[in-house]
Amino acid sequence: MDYNKYLRQDKFPHIWCEGCGNGIVLKAILRAIDRIGLSKDEIVMVSGIGCSSRTPGYCDFNTLHTTHGRALTFATGVKMADPKLTVIVVMGDGDATAIGGNHFIHAARRNIDLTAIIFNNYIYGMTGGQYSPTTPFGMHGSTAPYGSIEHPFDISALAQAAGSTFVARGTVYHALLLDKFIERAIRKKGFSVVEALTPCPIMYGKWNRMGTASNMLKWYQGNTISLKAASTISPEQRGEKIVTGVLVDIEKPEYTEEYNKLIERVQNMG
Amino acid sequence: MQGNEACAEGALAAGLSFFAGYPITPSSEIAEILSQRLPRIGGRFIQMEDEIASMGAVIGASLVGVKAMTATSGPGFSLKQENIGYAAIAEIPCVIVNVMRGGPSTGLPTLPSQGDVMQARWGSHGDHPVIVLAPYSVRETFELTVRAFNLAEQYRVPVILLMDEIVGHVNEKVRLPHPSEIEIIDRQKPMVSPEDYLPYCQTEDDIPPMANFGEGYRYHVTGLCHDETGFPTNDPAKINSLLRRINRKIERYRDDIIEVAELELGDAEIGVVAYGSTARSARRAVIMAREEGIKVGLLRPVTLWPFPEEQVTKLADQVKRIIVPEMNLGQVAQLVKCSAEGKTKVVPLTRVDGEPISPQQILDLLKK
The missing domain is CATH 3.40.50.920 (Rossmann fold)
Known part of the structure; x- marks a missing residue:
């Protein structure tokens, strides 16, 4: 496919560091959009603040780079003002689950038709490698020089518990699976979440001696397990491996559709 | 009619079709009335998870081209400041109602105060433009709510309707004007093709025309300092020109606004x-x-x-x-x-x- 069709080519080179996985997630998003056949005019891409939140700037859609953690709130206004628009929200782990944690769980609870793609690199990259809500226990960052003593969020489990109707977890190592998850997430009428594990070799990798960018990619290969494979083995055999795949796909009334029904109902009351 | 009710009526008369809010005394009546009235005219109301979220939703809706408002009081107004600054730099028309109560902090939830005058002007960080209107009666609350929308649309700025608990809750007999007597101003839309559209161009009047999201213009909106194209810039000349222009919008039209x-x-x-x-x-x-x-x-x-x-x-x-x-x-x-x-x-x-x-x-x- 022709990625350039969807990119603002004059905005390159991008700001991401060498070895960063964000570009792989971006390409997966574009492949998904291309397969669905959406027109660029009907897509609104919204982001918060952070490395991943620079993604919309490179995309030739209606793009909205908002305040830190608040992307889903702006996206909610966009979607309610015109439910026909396809609204894709890209956030980082800190953006979505720390400063924006409240908005994240409530967008999921409300089941509004937004697609949230969370670039999870376990760290605040843009601000210099501080530990985030997803930094694993014991791992390091510039504000956790002795190792984090906090317990991390499992973003997909959080999304599920809060009521998301579609949740999938993928990695940039499994890039061709990632676009399939994103495609299904966009097609889903309801609040859908794709947690994309993506490496930050410059910050997270450096602080935790993860080696080169390609070593970090291979880490995903060795430390993840598909939902299907995980279901055939015992939890002990699975160990610390991260489960990937479509974790939730359920049906529930969607918010903007319910609001349209409410309008109809109220107007018929006379 | 109560002041808060007149505010809701004024907003509807001005063309409001989206309201996002969060419950807070003494402004809650505005949200309650609009939750009932908006769906009847095909508009939409949402109670967001917090004050920050309702300000964000208002900006998002305005970008799609609808007239949007939120209402709050002191503590909520503090929380909204972050996104009010966003609306100021990204030039998104919107109306924020603050029915002032006693502060600081939780202060006096049901008692009157006028303690937010400076916050209304300088509550968000950085030099930013806002317009603040203060009604003194129920009738004037109606009129100024309409005016708040008109000013927001005309100058592409957040407009704050600074009510106080007494004005919000006082009951007065008012005759509302007929819709034909009400002047409505809408934001200027671009006259150029999407290829030629510069969302933050320097125009003669300092107010760039605003395209709606979803109508083919596909532009970029950010809270970062940006150039005429809307993309982030670190060029001192372009930063200077942006920040001076968005603040000049208010200064040069003082006579009209005041x-x-x-x-x-x-x-x-x-x-x-x-x-x-x-x-x-x-x-x-x-x-x-x-x-x-x-x-x-x-x-x-x-x-x-x-x-x-x-x-x-x-x-x-x-x-x-x-x-x-x-x-x-x-x-x-x-x-x-x-x-x-x-x-x-x-x-x-x-x-x-x-x-x-x-x-x-x-x-x-x-x-x-």
Whole structure:
């Protein structure tokens, strides 16, 4: 496919560091959009603040780079003002689950038709490698020089518990699976979440001696397990491996559709 | 009709079709009324998870081209400041209602105050444009709500309707104007093709036309300092031009934006400067004082920001002293002092105990 069709080519080179996985997630998003056949005019891409939140700037859609953690709130206004628009929200782990944690769980609870793609690199990259809500226990960052003593969020489990109707977890190592998850997430009428594990070799990798960018990619290969494979083995055999795949796909009334029904109902009351 | 009700009616008359809010006393009636009324006209209401979220949703909706508003009070107004700054730099029209209550912090949830005058102007960080209007009656609340939308659309700025608990909850008989009598201003849309559209271009009037998301223009909106294309820039010349232009929008149209009301100023030897519900007491005090032969007049800023400096300077030239009653520790009195430029004595009359300033209190000071 022709990625350039969807990119603002004059905005390159991008700001991401060498070895960063964000570009792989971006390409997966574009492949998904291309397969669905959406027109660029009907897509609104919204982001918060952070490395991943620079993604919309490179995309030739209606793009909205908002305040830190608040992307889903702006996206909610966009979607309610015109439910026909396809609204894709890209956030980082800190953006979505720390400063924006409240908005994240409530967008999921409300089941509004937004697609949230969370670039999870376990760290605040843009601000210099501080530990985030997803930094694993014991791992390091510039504000956790002795190792984090906090317990991390499992973003997909959080999304599920809060009521998301579609949740999938993928990695940039499994890039061709990632676009399939994103495609299904966009097609889903309801609040859908794709947690994309993506490496930050410059910050997270450096602080935790993860080696080169390609070593970090291979880490995903060795430390993840598909939902299907995980279901055939015992939890002990699975160990610390991260489960990937479509974790939730359920049906529930969607918010903007319910609001349209409410309008109809109220107007018929006379 | 109550002031809060008049605010909701004014918003609907101005063309409101999206409201996002969060419950807070003493503004909740506005959300309650709109949750009932908006779906009836095909509009949409949402109760968001917090105050920050409702401000974000309002900006998102406005970008798609609908007229959007939120309403809150002190603590919520503090939380909204982050995204008010976003609306200011990204030039997104929107209306924020703050029905002031006593502060700081949780303060006095059901009691009146005028303590947010400075916050309304400077609550969000950085030099940013906002317009602030302060109604003093139920009828004026209706009119100024309409005006708030018109100003927001015309100048692409967040407009704050700074009510107070008394104006919000007082009941008065009002005759609302017929829709045909109401002037409605809509934002200017681009006249050029999407290929030629520069979302933040320097126009002759300093107000770039605004395209709706979803209509083919596919532009970028950010809270970062940006150039004419809307993309982030670190170029000092472009940053300078952006920040000066968005603030100049207000300065150069001061005469259009600033509205004051005057009472008995013709031969006045003492001036009273009062706004919002305190102006109701001031008005009564002026009438009482005139009956006793005291030559006093009232200057009432309807627009609080930009502050009517020229009008106050003119008053300072005329009178021997200016009394500024307000339910805070002298926020507007400071502004009056600056505008008076030492030409006359400025006497603050302050009250922060949750009780309104009575006409008698003002009259007593006038007699001193």
